[in-house]
Amino acid sequence: MTQNFAQLAAIEFAQDEAADALLEDVARQLQKRGIKVAGLIQRAQSEEGRCCGAVYVEDIVSAKRWQIMQPLGQHSRGCRLNPQEMANVSVWALNELQKKPDILFLNRFGKGEAEGGGLRSVFEAASLDGIPVLTSVKENYRPAWDDFAAGLSVSLSPELSDVLSWCMTAVEEIRLKTSAA
Numbered sequence: 001m002t003q004n005f006a007q008l009a010a011i012e013f014a015q016d017e018a019a020d021a022l023l024e025d026v027a028r029q030l031q032k033r034g035i036k037v038a039g040l041i042q043r044a045q046s047e048e049g050r051c052c053g054a055v056y057v058e059d060i061v062s063a064k065r066w067q068i069m070q071p072l073g074q075h076s077r078g079c080r081l082n083p084q085e086m087a088n089v090s091v092w093a094l095n096e097l098q099k100k101p102d103i104l105f106l107n108r109f110g111k112g113e114a115e116g117g118g119l120r121s122v123f124e125a126a127s128l129d130g131i132p133v134l135t136s137v138k139e140n141y142r143p144a145w146d147d148f149a150a151g152l153s154v155s156l157s158p159e160l161s162d163v164l165s166w167c168m169t170a171v172e173e174i175r176l177k178t179s180a181a
Contacts (some may be wrong), residue, residue: 001127007127007174008153009166010109010137010145018158019136020107026134026163027060027105036060038096039105039134040089040119052152057089057107058098066092081112084109086119093122097129102171106135114144123148130177134168 013019024041031037040057044118055069066089070082097104104126112118127135137145145153156163 006152006154007130007132007170008123008149009132009134009151009156009163009170010153011135011156011158011163012142013136013138013158022158022160023105023107023134023136023161024060025160026167029164030103030167030171033168035103035167036100036102037105038101038103040093040107042106047062060105064092081118083112083117086112088119090119090121093119094125097122097125097131100129101131102174103132103134103167106133107134109137109145109148110141113148114141120148127152130174132167132174134167134170148164 005072011019011022013022020042026038027037027041036056037060039060041060043053043056043058045056054067056065058065058068066085068082068085068089070085071078072080085101093106106122108118109123113120113123123133123135154166156166160161
């Protein structure tokens with residue numbers, strides 16, 4: 001096993017759509033290679049006359065969706081993460097871990113996770129189960145990610161080849177570790 005192997009990886013990004021497209025592209029390429037992928041990507045739809053558009057997380061495998069932002073009204077300056085829906089997504093994702101995927105994609109480590117909620121329990125459970133986790137982190141949540149990951153993660157550039165390389169290495173490292181046990 002590689003000494004510098006990190007089970008967690010975060011793609012740093014500035015623009016939401018760029019990270020979402022990259023995560024989806026990587027997931028699809030891994031699936032084509034026979035890797036058992038699980039997890040979530042984010043989708044956003046703009047809605048005219050609303051304070052914000054609809055924001056969903058979507059299961060990579062089944063395309064099941066959950067609307068995770070709740071609009072607060074036409075004159076609101078922003079929308080709020082829906083804690084009840086995030087709890088539903090977390091329960092679903094924790095159940096998906098029972099299927100023992102080769103790698104888990106979690107669309108973001110963001111405000112909810114930084115505050116101890118969101119999908120944080122899923123990040124923790126996957127780590128404890130030895131499942132590699134790929135996520136994305138905006139610069140302003142990087143300190144919270146670093147605290148959470150406690151030196152056990154690697155930062156990835158938003159380059160397809162870099163992210164695919166880490167994913168393939170992570171899956172192989174876990175397979176080697178499991179077969180040696």
